[in-house]
Amino acid sequence: MVLVWIGIVVGILLVVILIVKATKTNPREIAGMTMRCKKCGTETGGMTCPKCNKTFGV
Numbered sequence: 915m916v917l918v919w920i921g922i923v924v925g926i927l928l929v930v931i932l933i934v935k936a937t938k939t940n941p942r943e944i945a946g947m948t949m950r951c952k953k954c955g956t957e958t959g960g961m962t963c964p965k966c967n968k969t970f971g972v
């Protein structure tokens with residue numbers, strides 16, 4: 915019976931891992947493109963653009 919529980923736990927863990935991976939990759943794939951800066955087009959990955967952030971204060 916212990917092996918059955920181990921199998922169930924492993925199966926649940928695999929499902930959880932797949933869901934986590936899906937939720938991490940979906941936002942970009944749903945948008946159909948990677949997160950890019952609106953000004954220069956540099957891929958920012960959802961973060962502030964490093965190029966425009968430097969020149970912003972100048």
Ligand SMILES: [Zn+2]
Pocket residue numbers: 951952953954955956963964965966967
């Ligand atoms: Zn930029």
